[in-house]
Amino acid sequence: MGKVRGAIVVDIERCKGCGLCVVACPTDTIVLADEVNGKGYHYAKMGNPEACTGCTNCAMVCPDSCITVYRLKPEKSK
Amino acid sequence: MIDVKDIIKPENLVFKKSKVLTDTPMHYCPGCSHGVVHNLIAEVIEEMEIQETTIGVAPVGCSVFAYNYIDIDWHEAAHGRAPAVATGIKRLMPDKFVFTYQGDGDLAAIGTAETIHACNRGENITIVFINNGIYGMTGGQMAPTTLEGMVASTCPSGRDHARDGYPIKMSDLVAQLPGTCYVTRQAVHTAGAVRKAKKAIRKAFENQKRKKGVSLVEVVSTCNSGWKMSPVDANNWMAENMFPFYPLGDLKDE
Ligand SMILES: Cc1ncc(C[n+]2csc(CCOP(=O)(O)OP(=O)(O)O)c2C)c(N)n1
Ligand code: SF4
Ligand code: SF4
Ligand code: SF4
Ligand SMILES: [Mg+2]
Numbered sequence: 384m385g386k387v388r389g390a391i392v393v394d395i396e397r398c399k400g401c402g403l404c405v406v407a408c409p410t411d412t413i414v415l416a417d418e419v420n421g422k423g424y425h426y427a428k429m430g431n432p433e434a435c436t437g438c439t440n441c442a443m444v445c446p447d448s449c450i451t452v453y454r455l456k457p458e459k460s461k
Numbered sequence: 462m463i464d465v466k467d468i469i470k471p472e473n474l475v476f477k478k479s480k481v482l483t484d485t486p487m488h489y490c491p492g493c494s495h496g497v498v499h500n501l502i503a504e505v506i507e508e509m510e511i512q513e514t515t516i517g518v519a520p521v522g523c524s525v526f527a528y529n530y531i532d533i534d535w536h537e538a539a540h541g542r543a544p545a546v547a548t549g550i551k552r553l554m555p556d557k558f559v560f561t562y563q564g565d566g567d568l569a570a571i572g573t574a575e576t577i578h579a580c581n582r583g584e585n586i587t588i589v590f591i592n593n594g595i596y597g598m599t600g601g602q603m604a605p606t607t608l609e610g611m612v613a614s615t616c617p618s619g620r621d622h623a624r625d626g627y628p629i630k631m632s633d634l635v636a637q638l639p640g641t642c643y644v645t646r647q648a649v650h651t652a653g654a655v656r657k658a659k660k661a662i663r664k665a666f667e668n669q670k671r672k673k674g675v676s677l678v679e680v681v682s683t684c685n686s687g688w689k690m691s692p693v694d695a696n697n698w699m700a701e702n703m704f705p706f707y708p709l710g711d712l713k714d715e
Contacts, residue, residue, distance in 0.1 A: 389475075390468040401492030401692040407652055424491065432465050439476040440652035446496025447487055448478035453468050 389437020400424035404441035410434040479503040492692020494682035522564035541572025544579035560587035583640030583674035593684035601687030636712040642673035
């Protein structure tokens with residue numbers, strides 16, 4: 384039984400770098416980028432993509448609906 | 462080893478931005494609770510399939526532009542008057558889902574009379590009440606909801622009840638009135654809280670079908686700009702300081 388694998392896609396230009404997704408993530412997948420987006424915000428990205436379980440916590444707390452979440456069906460995530 | 466691009470496929474999608482939200486980027490400060498609550502309202506409207514039959518009443522306050530973000534019919538109200546405007550709309554169109562979206566300055570200061578009387582009349586509307594303990598839009602002035610000792614721009618050494626009066630618990634007040642059927646206090650600082658708050662908003666909308674009076678969902682919120690904290694620190698400060706005075710949970714459910 385492998386662990387559940389997930390991934391997120393951040394809408395970089397919508398992101399305001401608030402960091403709420405970073406602390407909401409139970410697996411420490413997300414970091415704020417060193418680079419900035421068009422508005423000057425250090426946007427969120429997966430710093431540790433292997434850790435993501437697709438739990439959707441980050442997307443639930445994001446005030447700007449920047450995060451789309453994907454999760455592999457358990458049988459595929461070996 | 463599974464590659465990220467093998468996970469990011471349409472068949473694996475588990476969460477995306479609600480279709481009821483527009484693509485307009487929100488004007489709120491980074492980390493503002495208003496955005497999270499907007500998302501929840503949009504998700505509830507999408508899941509109930511009531512986008513065409515819902516009318517929102519926007520307040521004065523930071524959420525004055527709520528109509529730019531949730532793609533439904535809206536009416537703008539003068540400061541504090543949203544429950545009166547919603548009363549008129551709901552009485553003329555009883556089959557529509559009618560809700561107000563109001564800050565604490567709007568609902569608990571200038572609009573206290575409208576709030577209490579709409580609740581006491583038992584109007585079949587939903588009120589979403591964003592209590593961030595401050596007048597966010599105008600520069601962080603003290604509100605009726607500001608905690609004792611809490612710093613605001615008009616009480617820089619903290620609210621002192623001898624001078625400024627006591628903070629007011631509007632949800633507790635309106636829960637006493639026979640015209641309310643559901644009064645609950647929620648928050649959106651963690652994923653768990655967000656899930657609960659969404660259920661509460663859903664119930665508050667569903668209640669309009671039962672015609673049993675006002676459903677009010679208070680969301681204890683942050684205004685990190687007005688509080689002069691980072692978004693993460695503001696959430697922690699809220700949990701430590703706001704929740705003891707504004708405890709989360711249902712105050713009334715009939
Ligand atoms: C009649 C009137 N009085 C005062 C104001 C100034 N004013 C604008 S927003 C606001 C308070 C907003 O605070 P709140 O409702 O808590 O909303 P927030 O910005 O915190 O979400 C005030 C006093 C106004 N616009 N109209
Ligand atoms: S919560 Fe949203 S806006 Fe904030 S950093 Fe994360 S993706 Fe960006
Ligand atoms: S989906 Fe869950 S595990 Fe993945 S980044 Fe978001 S919060 Fe972390
Ligand atoms: S001033 Fe406060 S309430 Fe207004 S958008 Fe900024 S954080 Fe939100
Ligand atoms: Mg306020």
